[in-house]
Amino acid sequence: MLSHWIVAPIILPSLMAPLIVLAARYDMTLQRILSLGATVALVGISILLTVAAAGGTVEVYELGSWPAPFGIVMVLDRLSALMLLMTSLLALAVLVYVVGTDWDRRGAHFHALYQFQLMGLTGAMLTGDLFNLFVFFEILLIASYGLMVHGGGKLRMQAGVQYVIYNLAGSTLFVFALATLYGVTGTLNMADMAIRAQSLPEADMALLRTGAAMLLVVFAVKGALLPLHFWLPNTYVHAPAPVAALFAIMTKVGAYAIIRVYTLVFGPDAAVTGSMPGDWIMPVAVITMVVGMIGVLAGGNLARVVAFAAIGSMGTMFIAVAAFTPESTLAALYYMVHSTFAAAVLFLIVDMVQSRRGTCGLQVLPPIAQTGLIASLFFAGAIAMAGMPPLSGFLGKLLVLDSVREQGGVAWIWGAILIASLIAIVGLARAGSQIFWKAHADETTDPDGTMAAIPAQPVALPVAAVLGLLALIVAMTVAAGPVTDYMQATAGQLYDSSAYIGAVMGH
């Protein structure tokens, strides 16, 4: 009976979203119940699927009963299950936060868009078909656009337009890439393409490589690799902060796609591309990390600081991706899960700060309500993000450092990672002390207590959401052994693609 559960993460939100529009569009409480219920169920299903995938079998679901490569297949392996679990946990935390802060009342259709967004994400992580991946990219793009401009406002609309145009350009290139790949290999199924790419005549190699390269550019846009990251900073800064927290997963979709396609179809053993993907990603990953962390130091605005920290963390993760070895992919996966939660925590805190200060600029303002609580949450989030111990960021960073030791230019890579960490630490410390400490310097200059008049806000649900995410980070730290074991098995499965191909193609 496992079989139908594989598509449940896609079908559930895709049914729940229209149901919310159809039946609950005039009642916020009902929307919340349906949306939260669906997301809780999604977490449950994801756990079930993760447990199922842990055994190592690759489960294939043939939509419409059409066998691969002629129909579309969903494939559940350890990587997909891991991505699903991460997505659903993040989604639940963010949704709780949104409900707790009434963000969903600030515009129309929040919950429907949210569920559609989840559908796009889960679909992208499960599909075994490249064109279907394109479709899910479209779903998550259009839904994320709706979420991004949720609540409206001039700056948000401007950033939204840039976001959607940039990503549509990416989608266009996606179609070109797909057309090229289909034109050469005659298939859209990833497993089938992997087989066909092996036995292609020599004369087709250049075209196939071109297709693979264009696809890499598409995924790099999603993954916010320099110089294709331009959609990210303004989007994260101007999107509603809880939405930005959810968007922590968006870049990971790009990373997921790169890991999937460039281990399965154009893996390190594929003669046609060889080490091309890794050779290209490595330098830009280093640059991405450095530029991201420089952005953290640049400061100016807490949301911007966090957005650039997110870019920097993508760079760090892609360094591990680029090495394309089982060890490095394990490091990349661990760092990916960690950095997703860490970025989300920080974005939620950005929202807490902004809703109390009225701005997330770093200028000195009198202390905010509940400053102690929020400051400690920020401290924890910043530690995680900067990769300081004792949280999983440090372990992730160690894993990344450890896994690239056989790479060429390892001294440069290590140096860059460590220096980037230092920049991030200094940048985050500056931002945090500006907001949470320097505020107290002005207590004497705010004698009438204008800021103190801002009432404390309900914090139970929002804080529960943040603490929940932090608890996940702590769990990843404490249970680092079992977690990395699972990820090691995941990486092993990725580099031994015969099981995947066999399952899909029915050998």
Add this chain to the structure above:
Amino acid sequence: MSLALIAALPFLGALLPGIMIRAGRNTCALATGSVTALALIGLLLHAPAVLQGEVIQTQITWMPLLGLNANFFLDGLGLLFAGLILGIGLLIITYARFYLAKSDPMGQFYTYLLLFQGAMVGIVLSDNILLLLIFWELTSLSSFLLIGYWRHLPEGRQGARMALAVTGMGGLALIGGMLILGHIVGSYELTVILENRELIQQSDLYAPALLLILLGAFTKSAQFPFHFWLPHAMAAPTPVSAYLHSATMVKAGLFLMARLWPVLSGTDLWFWLVAGAGLITMVMGAVIALFKDDLKGLLAFSTVSHLGLITMLLGIGTDVAAVVAVFHIINHATFKAALFMTAGIIDHEAHTRDIKRLGGLRTLMPVTFVLATVASLSMAGIPPLNGFLSKEMMLEQAADVGFFFGLMVTIGAMFSVAYSLRYIVHVFLGPKRDDYPAKPHDPGFGMWVSPALLVVLVVLIGLFPNTIVGPLVATTGGAVIGSTDLPYYSLALWHGFNIALLMSVAAVALGYLVLRFHPLFEELWNDARRPEAKEIFDALIDLCARGADRVTNLLHDGAMTRYLAIFTASAVLFGFAAFMGGTHGSGTRETLPMSVVPIIGWLLIITATIVTLMVHRNRLLSLVMVAVIGLIISIGFAYLSAPDLALTQLSVEVVTVILLLLALHYLPKETPVESTPGRRIRDGAIAGFAGLGVTGLLYAIMTRDHDTISWFHLEQSYPGGGGTNVVNVILVDFRGFDTFGEIIVLGVAALGIYAIIDAALRGPASRRLANFKPDFRRAGDRHPMMMVVATRVILPVALTVGVFIFLRGHNEPGGGFIAGLVVSIALLMQYMASGFTWAQKRQRFDYHAIIAAGIIIAALTGVGSWFYDAPFLSSAFDYYTIPPLSEFELASAIAFDVGVFLTVVGSVMLALAELSRIGRHTSVSVNKDAMDIDPRADTPAAKVEGH
């Protein structure tokens, strides 16, 4: 008690003070103290075994993949440090209880303190260097919190950030060094590493590893040139200074050097780096300390100096020197912590730490005077106190190195004597003053008991060194040099007349003279121009921050055109580079002969494109041109025997153009000139390359034969999918899941449009719209009768056509998507012809509901197959005959297609409704009835404004 538990206790206990503060400050301090006491007892229970030479170990597997395990071990060195940390910790906790003011959040303080304590204990007990790194960084973080504890003080904030930046940098370097070390040895276990001296020192990576590790140790232990953060960390409350910045944290670097001494020391590189840095630090710190008027500043630099001294001893590299280093670590911890506490007492009681404002406290604070004097004399190296013992041994070791070393350390010792005496003479002796900020008096017992205990130790160790610390020094020394075979040394007050005694006497005598002429030297010192580390550091950080801001802003200037140019250029570059890396053979497929129709189409499409480029600033006109291009593409599909695509493309074009026209109505009709000619040339070049690239790609693909999966679709369309129109069967069956996704995209787009416009109309945009003036002359006859009548007549016909297209879709060109578009166009025409209000009145279904229903129907069709135990969206079909009709087919795909149909109609109509909602927000009048005449007909727009 398990070692892991000893290290974990302070962390676990860190929760207590935060809670217990609610029961009062005494309870809070007591709870904190008992946590530390418990850990200390646990440690001391191991002491007898360790002193007999045993090594105690605990192992917990954590992350075996990485080689990171929670392994702890306890030998002499660990015992010494852990004892210092926990023992002095206990005293500090007592002291802090009375030091902190009522308004200070004490619970927070003790929490931070315990976190720090746990991290420190962790460092000294770790048997795994990765674990050690974790604790190492944790001390940086917890000290950040402790230094910044008084968050309203700018010195606290800046000092905290500086300490974090410097020690954080060292910590990161240490990560690199440790990873290299682990790489050389092949293990991260300290006990394993310590056995591989040859392997490490012969490795090519020895030098980088050593440099990085020393960077970590030097920053932590404030060695030149990283010493500058320590004095600024003194902004912390005095208990913190006493604990972190004299007794424990700053010794972490020393601990590390001592710990790795067996494998790293003994090389020239080690000697020059470690002994050199130590010597410079020692002398420099001592000199600066003499000229500090702030009591804590004086003590801070004296700490720097003594840390340098110990570093130098470790750097010398002989076994004896290492043992002496250990001995001095013990002595320094006792007298320096006591001194910091007396400084805190003076500050607490006299409300100032400025030596210039103090003096004559001898009779006012007799207890403090005695404590401070004994500790100071020990620091100066006066017999019979413990400072004298280790200083003598140190002088001897330095003299053994060579004349220069001997001379330098004598100078350092001289200044050391001078500032130590100054602490006594300028603070306690001299005349009583009448301008103290507060009336000084001795504090309560609780505050002086801690330093008093330490001072007792200072004296006892001085008098009976072998009894009190002999075994500890021996065990620790053995642990440092990595052998039980200890060199000869003697802990005694009297070693006979030797060179060390001579140097010592010289230092004391000269030091006294220096203090005598202190005002003179001070003048010289103040006139000298010195680089101020803090200013340099601040300027550097500021420069970096501003540079970062510049770089970031320069890179992210917000210009969409630039972002897209970079994107396109990247795509072209990477695509081209990839192409060049592979072999390419041109296609072998026969090309079709040129005929008239394609040539005409080709010419048209080229012309339309060029015209679009030429008129692109006129938005309406360029929209028309784009529509022309779309039309030709539709014709192209039809010509290439793809009627389904042609129909779809055609109807999509119509709907898009109508909606775009409506949207453009509220936007400026011209695109302003925003880019320079240079940029236009650049963008043109990029676009040209991209276009050529795509053309080349298309040509290459279309001129080759390839083996695709489409044969299966053609073969299975009828027998497997129940339809002869393979395009439709692909859409609703073979790849129905794609279609399901695409209708969701369409539906979400419509919902998104609704949400955006809904939000916009509630914002300032609504007010702008209210002032909207049409910028075109308006037609008097907004809803021409001819058109109204025609559309109404056409409607039933169009709907029938829609149904027809829908029904035949499975076998002939058509289907739900096209039908949806056709019906939408028919409805759009009604709205356009008769006005939105009129048409809307006759429409009962909410568009949101139509979209939602469409998606749900499609999804449920898919779910339906679960009941037949088939995967999602598996189709079923069969043929039925109901007389008198001929045989017809019912397929589940039709239900799916209904969903597609509804979603398309709903989405298009919702988009239209939202556009018209914008219109209703303007001041322009809206018709209520069809076929109405605008009373302001044919008046120019300018005049309309007058109304």
